[in-house]
Amino acid sequence: MDTITPRVYDSVPSGESLAEASIGLFTVYVLTHIIYNLYFHPPSNFPGPFWARSSLLWRLYRSMDGKFHKHLENCHNRYGTIIRVSPNELSFCSPESWTAIYMPRNKGVAKIPKNEFYDMFGAGMEVQSLGTERDPVLAHQKRALFSAALSAKALAKQETVIQKNVDLFVSKLGKLGSGEEGINMTKWFIYLGFDIIGEMSFGESFGCVEREASHPWLELMLGLMKAVTIMDNLRRYPFLVKAAQYIPSQWTVGFRDKMIKYSRDQTALRPQKTGDQNDFMENVVGKVRTGKVTQEEMESHAWNMAMAGGETSGSAMTSIIYFLLKTPYPHQKLKDEVRAAYTEYPDITLASTTKLAYLNAVLKEGMRIFPTAPQGTPRTSPGVTIEGRYVPAGTEIYVSPWAVNHDPRFWDEPYAFRPERWVDSHCKDNKAASQPFSLGPRACPGKLFALGQMALQLAKMVYLYDMELVNQDLDWIEESRMHFLW
Numbered sequence: 001m002d003t004i005t006p007r008v009y010d011s012v013p014s015g016e017s018l019a020e021a022s023i024g025l026f027t028v029y030v031l032t033h034i035i036y037n038l039y040f041h042p043p044s045n046f047p048g049p050f051w052a053r054s055s056l057l058w059r060l061y062r063s064m065d066g067k068f069h070k071h072l073e074n075c076h077n078r079y080g081t082i083i084r085v086s087p088n089e090l091s092f093c094s095p096e097s098w099t100a101i102y103m104p105r106n107k108g109v110a111k112i113p114k115n116e117f118y119d120m121f122g123a124g125m126e127v128q129s130l131g132t133e134r135d136p137v138l139a140h141q142k143r144a145l146f147s148a149a150l151s152a153k154a155l156a157k158q159e160t161v162i163q164k165n166v167d168l169f170v171s172k173l174g175k176l177g178s179g180e181e182g183i184n185m186t187k188w189f190i191y192l193g194f195d196i197i198g199e200m201s202f203g204e205s206f207g208c209v210e211r212e213a214s215h216p217w218l219e220l221m222l223g224l225m226k227a228v229t230i231m232d233n234l235r236r237y238p239f240l241v242k243a244a245q246y247i248p249s250q251w252t253v254g255f256r257d258k259m260i261k262y263s264r265d266q267t268a269l270r271p272q273k274t275g276d277q278n279d280f281m282e283n284v285v286g287k288v289r290t291g292k293v294t295q296e297e298m299e300s301h302a303w304n305m306a307m308a309g310g311e312t313s314g315s316a317m318t319s320i321i322y323f324l325l326k327t328p329y330p331h332q333k334l335k336d337e338v339r340a341a342y343t344e345y346p347d348i349t350l351a352s353t354t355k356l357a358y359l360n361a362v363l364k365e366g367m368r369i370f371p372t373a374p375q376g377t378p379r380t381s382p383g384v385t386i387e388g389r390y391v392p393a394g395t396e397i398y399v400s401p402w403a404v405n406h407d408p409r410f411w412d413e414p415y416a417f418r419p420e421r422w423v424d425s426h427c428k429d430n431k432a433a434s435q436p437f438s439l440g441p442r443a444c445p446g447k448l449f450a451l452g453q454m455a456l457q458l459a460k461m462v463y464l465y466d467m468e469l470v471n472q473d474l475d476w477i478e479e480s481r482m483h484f485l486w
């Protein structure tokens, strides 16, 4: 009978060989991944830098220094209208792509939906707000809740709130800004933007202009934008999402959760306020009282409105004032227009500013040269043809506003601040390239409100004051940093 001799291995794998095997396996994984991304990934036939086409490295590296918009512009200049920013992500740069990505709709409902990016904002809420709702049908219904509050008719009623806040702001500027050292307009426009939006969304101003000081909510909001840039990178790889759990929460969702708590506390009291509030929430509050909309949904909308409308209006005005003060001819021309139009400061109303052609051209040019929302707002391709190229289903797509607003194919001297472009009928610029409020069913519903208050601020400041830049050497474009917003 044969005997079975057990085979005993005289050695187990050493730590060294295990490490070698792991490195080998990892190398094979990385190489396979790179080859897949370069040659087999659905959007692999679009151009871009090698590390953008092959991995997430280009995106991770380029999005963190606050100059992502410039890096994308450089890439578009080099590779053309469509570039691959990461394996599954395409940036577009043309007026046609604005229409192709953001306009398609069926009975008012968007055909190309928002992508997972918006979940980062909406994750702290049980019901999604108008801005974070990705389901196109639900988003359409949620927009309807605000159509009356954000209409031209409502704006006329909201004028009292805007005028009161702008007047206080303008008088503070006169008091605090007349010295040699001037006044920090970035800070003050943000104060004003948030005071107005706070009153319209939470039923109560943040009181920053009055107190001449910031409010914790503003600081949280500004901090959140940096966290968004980090999360926007991490969400693209499941293992990085796992790793994100180890990032201290105060850098990521901590900001958001504190903001949400404040919003909940503020909004909780809103249904008890009766009488004509004339704010954005009037209709929604009525529906909460009758049980048609939940308290949670109302809080979600109020938070979203405040976030979407405060920083944007403030930062738009800061850059507009900078370019105006940096460029003497448009500044003088604007002064002439405004001072000729009014005999007294109280004559300056929302309705009258809409007739100031040059002033409105200044606003448009300011938002072209320095788009308030400089980073592309992402959508998921359902499988569509854009710019004559088929974009496979599942690909992340967007227009890069900075790149398209500075593309010499569409603008003569794109880096020149020239409001004349918008009033000169002979100007050959392709103005459809600049869409500061986006387009289509998910375009900014606060556009009228934003433009109205900005026109009023600008007219009142220019009417009353002769302004100048304290630091003439300030290079706004060079020194600004962008993390989703500025």
Ligand code: HEM
Residues within 6 Å of the ligand: 130, 131, 132, 139, 143, 150, 280, 304, 305, 308, 309, 310, 312, 313, 316, 372, 373, 377, 378, 436, 437, 438, 441, 442, 443, 444, 445, 446, 447, 449, 450
């Ligand atoms: C200069 C000021 C503003 C600019 C440049 C601006 C720009 C934009 C842009 C580009 C979008 C589209 C975002 C996307 O597709 O993800 C947007 C959406 C939105 N904006 Fe504004 N905005 C401004 C002011 C306001 C104001 C004052 C409000 C509030 C009244 C507001 C409320 C919203 C909301 C709720 C959305 C989401 C709409 C949706 O998803 O259907 N915005 N805004």
